[in-house]
Amino acid sequence: MNSRENIVNKLKSAGVTPTTQRVEIAQILFARPQHLSAEQILKMVNKGHSTASKATVYNTLGLFAKKGLLREVIVDPTKIFYDSNVSRHFHFFNTDTGVLTDIPVDAIHIDKLPELPQGTESSGIEVIVRIKNS
Amino acid sequence: MNSRENIVNKLKSAGVTPTTQRVEIAQILFARPQHLSAEQILKMVNKGHSTASKATVYNTLGLFAKKGLLREVIVDPTKIFYDSNVSRHFHFFNTDTGVLTDIPVDAIHIDKLPELPQGTESSGIEVIVRIKNS
DNA sequence: TATAAAATTAGACAAAGTCTAGAAAAGCAC
DNA sequence: GTGCTTTTCTAGACTTTGTCTAATTTTATA
Numbered sequence: 459m460n461s462r463e464n465i466v467n468k469l470k471s472a473g474v475t476p477t478t479q480r481v482e483i484a485q486i487l488f489a490r491p492q493h494l495s496a497e498q499i500l501k502m503v504n505k506g507h508s509t510a511s512k513a514t515v516y517n518t519l520g521l522f523a524k525k526g527l528l529r530e531v532i533v534d535p536t537k538i539f540y541d542s543n544v545s546r547h548f549h550f551f552n553t554d555t556g557v558l559t560d561i562p563v564d565a566i567h568i569d570k571l572p573e574l575p576q577g578t579e580s581s582g583i584e585v586i587v588r589i590k591n592s
Numbered sequence: 593m594n595s596r597e598n599i600v601n602k603l604k605s606a607g608v609t610p611t612t613q614r615v616e617i618a619q620i621l622f623a624r625p626q627h628l629s630a631e632q633i634l635k636m637v638n639k640g641h642s643t644a645s646k647a648t649v650y651n652t653l654g655l656f657a658k659k660g661l662l663r664e665v666i667v668d669p670t671k672i673f674y675d676s677n678v679s680r681h682f683h684f685f686n687t688d689t690g691v692l693t694d695i696p697v698d699a700i701h702i703d704k705l706p707e708l709p710q711g712t713e714s715s716g717i718e719v720i721v722r723i724k725n726s
Numbered sequence: 727t728a729t730a731a732a733a734t735t736a737g738a739c740a741a742a743g744t745c746t747a748g749a750a751a752a753g754c755a756c
Numbered sequence: 757g758t759g760c761t762t763t764t765c766t767a768g769a770c771t772t773t774g775t776c777t778a779a780t781t782t783t784a785t786a
Contacts, residue, residue, distance in 0.1 A: 475732075475733080475783075475784090477732095477733065477734085477782080477783080478734095478782090479733085479734070480733090495773090496773080496774080497772090497773075510734080510735095511734065511735045511736070511737095512735090512736090512737095512774085513734075513735065513736080513737095513774095513775080513776085514733080514734055514735075516773090516774065516775075517733085517734085530669075532666060532667060532668070532669050533666060534666070535664075535666050535672050535742090535743085536742095536743085536772075536773070537669075537772085537773065537774090538669050538773090538774090548706075550706075550708070550709060550712075552709075552712060553715065559709065561706045562706075565704070565705075565706035565707070566702060566704055566705065566706055567702065567703050567704035568700060568701065568702050568703075568719075569701050569702075569703055570699070570700055570701035571699075571700065571721075572682075572684075572695045572696075572699035572700055572721065573699070574684070574721070574723055575684060575686075575693065575723065577725060577726060578684075578686060578723040578724065578725055578726055579723065579724060579725075579726040580721060580722070580723055581687065581722045581723060581724050582721075582722045583719065583720070583721050583722075584718075584719070584720045584721075584722065585702075585717065585718070585719050586717070586718045586720070587705075587706065587708070587714060587716075587717050587718075588714070588715045588716045588717075588718065589708055589709065589712040589713065589714055589715060590712065590713060590715050591711060591712055591713075592711060592712055592713040609752075609753095609763075609764080611751080611752080611763090611764065611765085612751090612765095613764085613765070614764095629742090630742080630743080631741090631742075644765080644766090645765065645766045645767070645768095646743085646766090646767085646768095647743095647744080647745085647765075647766065647767080647768095648764080648765055648766070650742090650743065650744075651764085651765085669773090669774085670741075670742070670773095670774085671741090671742065671743095672742090672743090
C-alpha cells in the first residue's frame with residue numbers, strides 16, 4: 459500500500475522532489491489518516507533509520523501542505539496539526555485532552571453558504587466542533 | 593452606551609471584580625464588536641490613561657473568555673483573536689491579509705449536526721471560511 | 727564529470743504566551 | 757477607619773513553536 463515506491467510516486471505526482479527526508483516524513487504521515495504536530499513528526503523521524511533536522515521537517519510540512527498532500531488544522535493555539543487525510547471532512551477538538559478527531563462530511567450538512575467579500579475567493583471551509591469531557 | 597458605569601456592571605454581572613486594569617481593557621474591547629489580539633490590546637491599554645502589564649492583559653483576556661464576555665477565535669497559528677461579539681456568528685479569515693471578518697448566522701445554514709463522542713459535550717461550533725485575494 | 731540549482735543542516739533568533747515571587751489593591755471583620 | 761486575608765497586578769525570566777541564516781550536501785542537468 460504505502461511502500462516506499464508508492465510514496466515516491468505520490469510525491470512526484472504532486473511535483474515534489476522525493477528526497478530521503480521527504481520520503482521518510484511522507485511514510486510516517488501517509489501510513490494512515492492521522493493528525494500530527496511538527497514536533498511529533500520530528501521525533502518520529504529521528505527514531506527511524508534516516509534523520510531530519512527541525513528546519514527540514516517544518517519546511518517539508520509547509521511544502522506538503524502547499525502542494526495539497528496535507529491539510530493544516532488550526533484549532534490549538536499552541537501548535538498546528540497536520541492532517542494526512544485531505545478529503546473533505548470536519549473536526550471535533552476536545553479542549554480537555556487536546557485530541558482532534560474526524561467528523562465525516564455527511565455528518566454535517568451546510569445548505570447555505572455566505573457571499574464572499576469583494577475580490578476574494580474561498581480556499582476552504584472548516585467546521586470545528588469544540589467539545590469537552592462531560 | 594459603554595460608559596465606565598455600564599462596563600463595571602457588565603463585569604460584575606459576569607462575576608468579575610472590576611479592577612482598574614480590567615475596566616480599562618473592557619472599555620477598549622466593548623467599544624464596538626471587534627477582533628483584537630492580546631498584543632494589540634496591550635499596546636492600546638498602554639496608550640491610554642492607566643496601564644497594565646503583559647501578564648495582566650493575558651490573564652484578563654483568559655478570564656473574560658472563561659466568563660463568556662469574549663470569544664477566542666483560533667484561526668491564525670501565530671496568535672489568538674479575541675472577539676468582543678459573543679453572539680452566534682461565523683468567520684471569514686483572509687490568509688493574505690490576516691484579517692478576520694464576521695459572517696452573520698443567517699448566511700450559513702447547518703441543518704444536520706454530528707453525534708458527539710461518548711462522554712463529551714459541545715462547547716461551541718465554529719465555521720471558518722478561509723479566503724484569499726483573487 | 728563539471729556546474730548550477732535545490733535541499734538540508736545546526737544553531738541563532740523571533741514572537742506569543744506562561745510562570746514566579748514579591749508588591750499593591752481590594753474585601754472584610756471588628 | 758484599622759488590621760488581616762485574599763485577590764490582583766507587576767517585571768522580568770522562561771518556555772515553546774516556529775523562522776531565518778549561512779554554510780554544506782545532494783540532486784539535476786548539460
